[in-house]
Amino acid sequence: MTGTFVGMPVFPEAAREALADSQLRHNLAHATSTIRAKRAKVVAEVPDWEELRLAGAAVKERALLDLETQLVRLEETLTANGATVHWARDAAEANAIVAGIAKAHAATEVVKVKSMVTQEIGLNEALAEEGIAAWETDLAELIVQLGDDLPSHILVPAIHRNRAEIRDIFRSKMGAAGRPAPDDLTDEPAVLAAAAREHLREKFLRAKVGVSGANFAVAETGTLVVVESEGNGRMCLTLPDVLVSVVGIEKVVARWEDLDPMLRLLPRSSTGERMNPYTSMWSGIAPGDGPQEVHVVLLDNGRTRALADEVGRQALRCIRCSACLNVCPVYERTGGHAYGSVYPGPIGAILNPLLKGVGHDDQIDSLPYASSLCGACFEVCPVRIDIPSVLVDQRAQVVDAHRGGVPKPEAMAMKGAAYVLKRSRRLSALERLTGLGMRFARRFGPTAWTGARDLPDAPGESFRDWWQRTDGGRKDDA
Amino acid sequence: MRVALMVTCINDALYPSTGQAVVRLLRRLGVEVEFPQAQTCCGQPMVNTGYLDEAVPVLRTFVDAFAGYDAVVTPSGSCAGSARHQHSIVAVRSGDEALQEAVAEIAPKVYELSEFLVDVLGVTDVGAYYPHRVTYHPTCHSLRMLGVGDRPQRLLEAVRGIRLVGLPGADECCGFGGTFAVKNADTSIAMGADKARHIRGTGAEIVVAGDNSCLTHIGGVLSRQRSGVRTVHLAEILASTEEVTR
Ligand code: SF4
Numbered sequence: 001m002t003g004t005f006v007g008m009p010v011f012p013e014a015a016r017e018a019l020a021d022s023q024l025r026h027n028l029a030h031a032t033s034t035i036r037a038k039r040a041k042v043v044a045e046v047p048d049w050e051e052l053r054l055a056g057a058a059v060k061e062r063a064l065l066d067l068e069t070q071l072v073r074l075e076e077t078l079t080a081n082g083a084t085v086h087w088a089r090d091a092a093e094a095n096a097i098v099a100g101i102a103k104a105h106a107a108t109e110v111v112k113v114k115s116m117v118t119q120e121i122g123l124n125e126a127l128a129e130e131g132i133a134a135w136e137t138d139l140a141e142l143i144v145q146l147g148d149d150l151p152s153h154i155l156v157p158a159i160h161r162n163r164a165e166i167r168d169i170f171r172s173k174m175g176a177a178g179r180p181a182p183d184d185l186t187d188e189p190a191v192l193a194a195a196a197r198e199h200l201r202e203k204f205l206r207a208k209v210g211v212s213g214a215n216f217a218v219a220e221t222g223t224l225v226v227v228e229s230e231g232n233g234r235m236c237l238t239l240p241d242v243l244v245s246v247v248g249i250e251k252v253v254a255r256w257e258d259l260d261p262m263l264r265l266l267p268r269s270s271t272g273e274r275m276n277p278y279t280s281m282w283s284g285i286a287p288g289d290g291p292q293e294v295h296v297v298l299l300d301n302g303r304t305r306a307l308a309d310e311v312g313r314q315a316l317r318c319i320r321c322s323a324c325l326n327v328c329p330v331y332e333r334t335g336g337h338a339y340g341s342v343y344p345g346p347i348g349a350i351l352n353p354l355l356k357g358v359g360h361d362d363q364i365d366s367l368p369y370a371s372s373l374c375g376a377c378f379e380v381c382p383v384r385i386d387i388p389s390v391l392v393d394q395r396a397q398v399v400d401a402h403r404g405g406v407p408k409p410e411a412m413a414m415k416g417a418a419y420v421l422k423r424s425r426r427l428s429a430l431e432r433l434t435g436l437g438m439r440f441a442r443r444f445g446p447t448a449w450t451g452a453r454d455l456p457d458a459p460g461e462s463f464r465d466w467w468q469r470t471d472g473g474r475k476d477d478a
Numbered sequence: 479m480r481v482a483l484m485v486t487c488i489n490d491a492l493y494p495s496t497g498q499a500v501v502r503l504l505r506r507l508g509v510e511v512e513f514p515q516a517q518t519c520c521g522q523p524m525v526n527t528g529y530l531d532e533a534v535p536v537l538r539t540f541v542d543a544f545a546g547y548d549a550v551v552t553p554s555g556s557c558a559g560s561a562r563h564q565h566s567i568v569a570v571r572s573g574d575e576a577l578q579e580a581v582a583e584i585a586p587k588v589y590e591l592s593e594f595l596v597d598v599l600g601v602t603d604v605g606a607y608y609p610h611r612v613t614y615h616p617t618c619h620s621l622r623m624l625g626v627g628d629r630p631q632r633l634l635e636a637v638r639g640i641r642l643v644g645l646p647g648a649d650e651c652c653g654f655g656g657t658f659a660v661k662n663a664d665t666s667i668a669m670g671a672d673k674a675r676h677i678r679g680t681g682a683e684i685v686v687a688g689d690n691s692c693l694t695h696i697g698g699v700l701s702r703q704r705s706g707v708r709t710v711h712l713a714e715i716l717a718s719t720e721e722v723t724r
Contacts, residue, residue, distance in 0.1 A: 015664055330669075374651035376651070396530045420518075427487070451667065454697075454698045458492065459494050463493075464485075
């Protein structure tokens with residue numbers, strides 16, 4: 001039902017289009033600054049926030065460095081609890097497993113808990129091809145799905161929409177997907193939420209199969225955890241007879257106690273709440289209560305590739321809180337679609353290249369450059385992912401992947417600069433010809449700089465020459 | 479204490495007056511700064527763009543120029559950050575153990591100007607006089623990569639005659655980001671325009687920062703807007719005295 005990110009242009013082009021949309025920029029600036037302020041306030045309340053971040057990073061790091069053991073343990077405990085565990089190497093395998101389970105129950109529709117991983121693998125589209133309708137039940141996901149749109153934020157997928165746009169989507173699209181919106185629908189948030197509730201209730205009560213992801217998977221106890229604000233997830237997790245949970249292998253944590261720092265870090269970082277309103281945990285099957293058939297699909301889809309990347313592997317610590325998106329000055333101006341993935345913003349800029357590898361797709365290769373390296377993302381990340389350092393490392397990987405062929409103008413410029421900068425004599429010779437800064441700017445293309453910025457004038461004399469002429473200012477500085 | 483000035487390639491070529499201000503300022507505070515002639519650049523343009531191999535010869539030049547000094551002071555948060563946090567990455571990749579050792583030796587001795595003044599010299603009042611309305615932009619690398627904190631503000635507050643005005647959204651990136659400014663020019667300019675709007679809103683005559691690269695970008699936007707707001711490096715304000723007011 002929703003579109004896909006396939007064939008997205010490289011970041012600078014997609015960004016240019018987004019920057020021209022002033023409504024979008026207004027919606028984004030308003031939404032991100034509101035949530036930034038909310039987050040900052042609740043984080044400031046925690047005296048040991050820094051220690052909590054370290055604890056959170058350590059929990060994830062421990063599990064990742066011992067991933068094989070933890071996953072085998074998770075499979076054992078889940079199985080002992082009555083769940084069926086499946087392993088999927090990639091999106092196609094995972095989608096086939098979910099479709100197979102739905103078909104085995106003759107289900108023509110499934111209800112979904114908001115989940116990044118099922119979007120990553122394009123589950124809705126894959127199920128649609130099998131004649132199975134997948135209904136998103138999270139309010140923001142519903143807006144995206146009904147609007148035949150793409151998500152643009154991890155937590156608030158419809159952040160690029162304002163409420164007038166949402167009312168229009170509900171009015172024109174709800175009817176075709178189920179219970180239509182009431183005729184007197186206004187753009188009041190409460191009225192919109194009520195319309196969504198009515199629309200969704202019918203689907204919750206009808207569906208035989210629910211599909212979810214998980215925020216955490218505890219190896220020790222075989223417990224999957226979903227945190228949410230609306231409670232729609234809890235409906236999907238308890239009403240249908242069959243539950244399928246698709247879980248990225250990086251979601252595993254070793255012990256029950258490990259949830260302690262994570263469940264404190266996540267809500268404050270993501271929604272700016274002290275505690276998330278709903279925490280659902282399920283450990284296989286409880287006879288007579290909730291789903292009587294539980295399947296867990298453990299998904300790789302590039303995660304072992306990311307794990308093998310010594311600098312980049314820290315990105316697998318990500319708990320998808322979206323704090324880095326909300327503080328990113330690039331995201332704030334371009335929105336999420338420009339990143340060409342369900343994972344936008346700073347984390348998307350590193351995660352997509354890590355999962356898919358660099359050197360074979362210009363769009364992916366453009367992502368590590370979609371940052372000014374200002375470091376705001378690292379500062380807020382609850383699990384201390386040093387996104388700027390990973391970005392720089394990935395830029396090097398992109399450059400290295402393209403070594404050997406016909407060098408790009410940029411590569412020539414860098415080689416030329418390295419030659420000049422090896423010897424101060426060469427540098428001062430170049431400076432005498434023209435200001436080096438100007439030279440750099442012009443080499444990269446004068447329009448890219450001077451389109452909206454003036455260049456400074458080159459001074460008559462470099463510092464180096466001044467130092468020599470005046471003996472470091474000791475002689476008369478005339 | 480032997481102190482070297484790392485003037486940075488941008489300052490050398492485009493802003494010699496910033497380097498001259500550092501020399502004047504430090505000399506006034508009793509520090510005779512040396513200028514190692516062999517220096518060129520910290521290699522940051524290459525490293526941040528992903529050309530790590532190309533940065534190796536530049537790094538060799540850097541360590542040759544600055545080996546043996548007790549302190550290396552630079553009027554650039556971003557170049558100090560490059561020396562302290564990125565040089566080891568380049569050195570490790572080069573496989574050259576001597577280079578790695580040299581980097582490990584020098585890196586902790588590289589100071590951004592405000593750090594050097596406050597932490598090494600222990601001064602916040604440098605005896606400056608600057609009778610203007612000024613707003614301060616803390617550059618991202620000073621703020622986050624180096625963690626200079628409020629040192630620049632403390633130095634500015636001690637300047638006589640100055641009227642410091644707060645900058646809304648001060649810690650938001652100006653959009654320069656080295657080659658980001660050309661590779662993602664549209665986004666960079668959008669960020670720069672918002673920064674310029676905030677600066678103009680303060681009514682300041684002058685915007686000050688500890689990095690001329692960011693100021694080139696901010697100043698380029700302000701100049702195109704015919705705003706009349708000037709950009710001035712922190713060193714030049716701190717070097718100004720009643721006798722020589724710029
Ligand atoms: S990278 Fe960090 S800040 Fe960004 S979404 Fe993941 S956990 Fe949150």
